[in-house]
Amino acid sequence: MLIELPFMLPERTSKPRENGITMVMDKGLSVREAEDMIHTAGHLVDFVKLGFGTSLFTNNLKEKIKFYHDNHLNVYVGGTLFEAFVIRNKFDDYRKFIKSLNLTTVEVSDGSMEMHHDQKCEYIRTLASENTVISEVGSKDADINIAPDAWAAMMQKELQSGSFKVIAEARESGTVGIYDPKGNADVALIHKILEKVPVEQIIWEAPLKSQQVWFIKHFGTNINLGNIAPNEVIALETLRTGLRGDTFHQFLP
Amino acid sequence: MLIELPFMLPERTSKPRENGITMVMDKGLSVREAEDMIHTAGHLVDFVKLGFGTSLFTNNLKEKIKFYHDNHLNVYVGGTLFEAFVIRNKFDDYRKFIKSLNLTTVEVSDGSMEMHHDQKCEYIRTLASENTVISEVGSKDADINIAPDAWAAMMQKELQSGSFKVIAEARESGTVGIYDPKGNADVALIHKILEKVPVEQIIWEAPLKSQQVWFIKHFGTNINLGNIAPNEVIALETLRTGLRGDTFHQFLP
Amino acid sequence: MLIELPFMLPERTSKPRENGITMVMDKGLSVREAEDMIHTAGHLVDFVKLGFGTSLFTNNLKEKIKFYHDNHLNVYVGGTLFEAFVIRNKFDDYRKFIKSLNLTTVEVSDGSMEMHHDQKCEYIRTLASENTVISEVGSKDADINIAPDAWAAMMQKELQSGSFKVIAEARESGTVGIYDPKGNADVALIHKILEKVPVEQIIWEAPLKSQQVWFIKHFGTNINLGNIAPNEVIALETLRTGLRGDTFHQFLP
Numbered sequence: 143m144l145i146e147l148p149f150m151l152p153e154r155t156s157k158p159r160e161n162g163i164t165m166v167m168d169k170g171l172s173v174r175e176a177e178d179m180i181h182t183a184g185h186l187v188d189f190v191k192l193g194f195g196t197s198l199f200t201n202n203l204k205e206k207i208k209f210y211h212d213n214h215l216n217v218y219v220g221g222t223l224f225e226a227f228v229i230r231n232k233f234d235d236y237r238k239f240i241k242s243l244n245l246t247t248v249e250v251s252d253g254s255m256e257m258h259h260d261q262k263c264e265y266i267r268t269l270a271s272e273n274t275v276i277s278e279v280g281s282k283d284a285d286i287n288i289a290p291d292a293w294a295a296m297m298q299k300e301l302q303s304g305s306f307k308v309i310a311e312a313r314e315s316g317t318v319g320i321y322d323p324k325g326n327a328d329v330a331l332i333h334k335i336l337e338k339v340p341v342e343q344i345i346w347e348a349p350l351k352s353q354q355v356w357f358i359k360h361f362g363t364n365i366n367l368g369n370i371a372p373n374e375v376i377a378l379e380t381l382r383t384g385l386r387g388d389t390f391h392q393f394l395p
Numbered sequence: 396m397l398i399e400l401p402f403m404l405p406e407r408t409s410k411p412r413e414n415g416i417t418m419v420m421d422k423g424l425s426v427r428e429a430e431d432m433i434h435t436a437g438h439l440v441d442f443v444k445l446g447f448g449t450s451l452f453t454n455n456l457k458e459k460i461k462f463y464h465d466n467h468l469n470v471y472v473g474g475t476l477f478e479a480f481v482i483r484n485k486f487d488d489y490r491k492f493i494k495s496l497n498l499t500t501v502e503v504s505d506g507s508m509e510m511h512h513d514q515k516c517e518y519i520r521t522l523a524s525e526n527t528v529i530s531e532v533g534s535k536d537a538d539i540n541i542a543p544d545a546w547a548a549m550m551q552k553e554l555q556s557g558s559f560k561v562i563a564e565a566r567e568s569g570t571v572g573i574y575d576p577k578g579n580a581d582v583a584l585i586h587k588i589l590e591k592v593p594v595e596q597i598i599w600e601a602p603l604k605s606q607q608v609w610f611i612k613h614f615g616t617n618i619n620l621g622n623i624a625p626n627e628v629i630a631l632e633t634l635r636t637g638l639r640g641d642t643f644h645q646f647l648p
Numbered sequence: 649m650l651i652e653l654p655f656m657l658p659e660r661t662s663k664p665r666e667n668g669i670t671m672v673m674d675k676g677l678s679v680r681e682a683e684d685m686i687h688t689a690g691h692l693v694d695f696v697k698l699g700f701g702t703s704l705f706t707n708n709l710k711e712k713i714k715f716y717h718d719n720h721l722n723v724y725v726g727g728t729l730f731e732a733f734v735i736r737n738k739f740d741d742y743r744k745f746i747k748s749l750n751l752t753t754v755e756v757s758d759g760s761m762e763m764h765h766d767q768k769c770e771y772i773r774t775l776a777s778e779n780t781v782i783s784e785v786g787s788k789d790a791d792i793n794i795a796p797d798a799w800a801a802m803m804q805k806e807l808q809s810g811s812f813k814v815i816a817e818a819r820e821s822g823t824v825g826i827y828d829p830k831g832n833a834d835v836a837l838i839h840k841i842l843e844k845v846p847v848e849q850i851i852w853e854a855p856l857k858s859q860q861v862w863f864i865k866h867f868g869t870n871i872n873l874g875n876i877a878p879n880e881v882i883a884l885e886t887l888r889t890g891l892r893g894d895t896f897h898q899f900l901p
Contacts, residue, residue, distance in 0.1 A: 149480075170466060170689060178427055181455070183454070194892040195886040196883060196885075196886055198650065199692060199885045200650070200689070201689070203651075212758045226890070227655075230655045377446070385475060387535035389508060390508070398709075427680070431681055434707060434708070438704060630675050630702060638700060638729065638732055640760045648736070
């Protein structure tokens with residue numbers, strides 16, 4: 143809170159934190175646009191994901207990464223890029239690629255390709271020896287359904303293999319994985335996951351406002367949320383604190 | 396018009412004005428982004444609303460407000476913030492809060508809470524003694540329907556209490572208040588309101604292009620429109636002047 | 649590709665090019681926002697369209713045009729502005745207007761007005777003597793259906809009259825012309841067009857990601873696409889190269 147208020151808002155965790163995390167998707171911001179976001183709302187952001195393969199086409203990428211690092215943000219490239227290397231049997235090159243960008247956080251996913259889960263955990267173990275690993279569960283293909291039990295079990299195994307957090311897939315569109323094609327939360331799946339995995343170990347992709355509202359209403363102010371658009375970071379914070387219509391009554395004394 | 400044309404466009408009012416108003420919703424722009432909007436399109440903007448509670452989480456807020464003021468824009472914080480103070484019995488603190496930000500325009504609303512209408516008018520009277528008051532009618536809750544007659548009567552009373560303009564609620568999504576859940580205008584409601592309230596005293600929230608088109612087609616170039624996204628200000632001006640397909644035939648000689 | 653990769657991506661053409669074109673719609677960017685886009689992704693952009701009549705309301709327009717030109721981008725104002733002059737019998741003034749802005753690319757369209765096709769081709773011939781002409785086929789009115797044969801024949805005639813490329817209409821919304829109201833491609837129309845017109849002579853308006861994916865899946869990496877939002881240029885490039893989930897399997901060795 144930048145302004146002293148004469149009443150209490152729900153208590154937000156402060157950075158660095160285990161829950162209350164906001165992860166932003168940057169899909170090609172200029173350095174100046176990154177500055178705009180961080181100078182204005184950087185105190186609210188924990189992770190920046192350079193979405194899918196966009197980092198490869200962004201001029202001044204190293205300068206942008208340095209800017210994020212200088213401002214104490216964790217930056218990583220989208221898991222699709224990890225998969226693009228792995229499917230071509232270039233995992234070692236991927237590690238070099240990550241190092242060449244001075245990144246220390248890395249995402250492991252299998253949203254676009256089939257990967258034996260033991261193999262995925264092996265990648266996590268290897269990368270976790272030098273990096274902070276975020277791993278993602280869920281397919282980007284709306285036709286692939288993973289049973290709730292299997293979903294929860296994979297998350298558990300990935301955390302045991304060294305993942306710092308596991309991400310529940312939704313894409314930028316918010317219409318697959320933990321949501322139906324209309325973007326509504328798959329309540330049964332989410333509850334099954336939470337029977338097995340502590341909530342603070344999960345980042346829920348929630349690009350749509352309705353999804354952010356749903357998670358905040360059900361799991362409170364400090365639920366970890368991801369795939370937030372850069373210009374929605376501050377608006378999300380008002381949802382987390384009851385200062386927007388949708389959650390106004392949620393946090394009254 | 397920045398460029399001399401060899402034909403007439405529909406005549407736009409110029410600032411400061413009573414009708415033809417464009418109100419923009421800023422939900423957390425950086426100072427530089429505010430400069431981008433205003434240096435490019437500031438001649439088209441009358442009011443800037445710092446949406447709902449976003450002002451509380453925006454770094455460099457006072458600098459941004461000063462920039463808007465220096466450029467002769469009216470700035471105010473969203474009515475949800477007014478309500479967040481009032482529901483906690485902190486109205487006097489709200490007045491201090493507004494002053495501490497050097498704001499002289501203020502919004503009074505009851506979109507997220509129940510408020511006796513006499514009480515709302517009392518707030519308007521009190522604030523109007525020192526500020527330009529904009530008051531909003533309509534609930535943010537899609538399940539709450541206000542009868543057209545009641546809607547018109549409240550607007551009348553609020554104007555009599557000192558509101559400079561009354562706003563017809565639609566939210567950022569454009570799916571409540573004067574619109575149905577699909578964003579279509581509630582024609583009967585709008586006409587009933589206009590039987591009682593002069594059109595230039597109303598600002599219609601119209602975030603969606605289809606809504607802007609509807610109002611311009613029915614009520615002309617200089618209808619007052621609000622909740623315009625910063626990057627849609629210039630596009631809206633082309634709708635107002637028949638320089639976009641949707642209103643191209645509206646303003647031919 | 650800014651970064652050396654240890655594997656091959658589908659080969660992209662490089663600028664200046666006949667196919668693989670990306671055309672961006674700028675509907676009122678500030679000079680600084682234009683710089684942000686071009687400094688970050690300018691190597692990926694061929695054409696910038698100043699959408700419909702927005703150029704008339706944009707401060708610092710000449711400075712922005714100069715910036716684009718200095719960075720070797722083709723800039724032109726939207727066809728609706730051409731039509732706004734023509735419908736008022738001001739074609740000669742339009743030519744002066746284009747020159748006064750130092751533009752050398754021009755769009756000829758009839759999406760918002762009726763125009764005899766011979767007359768349209770005459771405009772193309774006249775303008776092509778001094779400018780690069782892009783001409784557009786298709787109505788902005790969803791109720792006007794042009795038969796596939798007629799569509800293809802018009803494109804052929806416009807190219808013969810001097811158009812550098814022909815554009816297939818879709819609007820900013822992506823819901824008319826070559827798409828149905830839900831944004832799905834009109835497959836029969838598109839195939840009929842391609843029986844008669846070489847694919848590299850067409851720029852397909854494809855503002856929605858699903859449309860970009862459809863064209864890339866059917867016609868490959870270097871299909872010409874237009875009406876791309878400024879902040880989607882880099883994301884589009886990942887689709888063209890199989891580095892986003894949607895086309896991940898399209899370009900594997």
